[in-house]
Amino acid sequence: MKKRPAKPIIMTQNVLDIQDYLKYKNERDYVLFVLGVTTGYRAGDLVTLKVRDIREALRKNEFTILEGKKKNSKNIRERNRKPRTVEIIPKVAKLLKEYTKDRKDYEYVFKSRKGVNKHIGVQAVSNILKEAGEYFGLYDISAHSMRKTYAYKIYNDNDKDIVAVKELLGHRNIEETKRYIGLDREKYHQYSKSLNDFVR
Incomplete structure (x- = not known):
């Protein structure tokens, strides 16, 4: 069975509901979600952040992360990585400062529960967000939904x-960006709705 692509969380109220849900269940997941939807970084890049990376970003008021899609070979991934800089909004800066307050520089920000010096995996993030999404009747939500939600919010x-949006995401062309945030599907749905006029 073909895996369905992750959807953006379109409604601001749903984003806030998921935040509250995660905040109640686990602070780590809440902070990761807030960082994901306000920076648009891939979950794979966020989970490997260390406390020193956060402190450096707070000092500069921006993140600069070498982004890159996961490839089969680690060497290919390294060659295809490019820097993307994102401003840290004040509310997120305050949240990150508080969250990392008593942590050591070398620690992972988003620790795994499985080991002392391990970070949470992307699949675990997807599982957490899938559960949160389904609680509010949202489906096809995964770790990648954070990046898509960021893109959709900026677009809208x-x-x-x-x-x-294309520039902010570092996409090669506009068609890729349209597909990415589901504009084609949205447009087709609008076109199809107009056909209702044909039926009494």
């Missing part, structure tokens, strides 16, 4: 500026 709140 900035006069549907697809070029800005």
